[in-house]
Amino acid sequence: MVDGNVIISALGGAGLRITGARRAVSEAVAAHDGHFTAEDVLVASRRGGHPVGRATVFRSLETMAGLGLIERVDLPSGEHAYVACQPAAHHHHVVCSRCGRSVEVGDIGLDPLLERVQESTGYRIDSHRLELFGLCEECRSGARIASA
Amino acid sequence: MVDGNVIISALGGAGLRITGARRAVSEAVAAHDGHFTAEDVLVASRRGGHPVGRATVFRSLETMAGLGLIERVDLPSGEHAYVACQPAAHHHHVVCSRCGRSVEVGDIGLDPLLERVQESTGYRIDSHRLELFGLCEECRSGARIASA
DNA sequence: TTATATGCAAACGCTTTGCATCACG
């Protein structure tokens, strides 16, 4: 969970205009504790009393992703979602496969492993994508009662 | 690169019918040295003289993915692609970001790291997705000549 | 023979784009 203002000020810092639509999107993003889709943002903006056009939602999310404020995540289902980030160095997200809530983990020490892969494959590895999925603490305890 | 017959026999082993369309898809998959999209398979089947319907391509790829013969990969661009697998235990793919060629790497020893993430986050991590991107040896040496 | 797989074409859902208008700075 992130403060919407963090996003807004980051936009400002990047020389972008602070518009009503971007405020609405930022709030929607901040309101989500886990991953969310473009559609989620759209709906949230409507409920928040400041409806934003579908195209603008996509454009805003793209912008924010470019600034590293959010990150695109491909769920195992193939769905496209986003998660909020603390603008930071390298990190990964752990997404709850039940409730979608996500947490960030810092660098988990992947580099030595990648080094080894480079040696064995001859590829120069420039980037990677690691997504972790599982059950968060709450869903794990609730699992007995409400098994979805 | 994989022999198309490996795929065919795996299909047979799973009690599925060996049809012309599936042969064609298997060949197209086997012919690709790297990742490929559904569209690639469709085109390849046409060129191979055994055109397969678009829907059938998707259905076949889905089937093969279910059998672990191929795996779906989401490229950083958001594109959906597939790569052939040796039906095996846990492994990852390294995809060349220039030519798309991919190689498999076995278990790279991620488990201890995941263990640590579990402890720090409280999530029980059930699955993960690690995709590695970079330049393969050939593209790296060719990079000076044809920098794409 | 008979269930399974295929092909077609239409439906679908998500995402992007063109363009006139709006509003932040």
Place this chain on the structure above:
DNA sequence: CGTGATGCAAAGCGTTTGCATATAA
């Protein structure tokens, strides 16, 4: 003011589905 941002609606793309037909077993 002037440019960047927005909204709408339509186009675009990849993917899925319904249904009649063909075919492997």
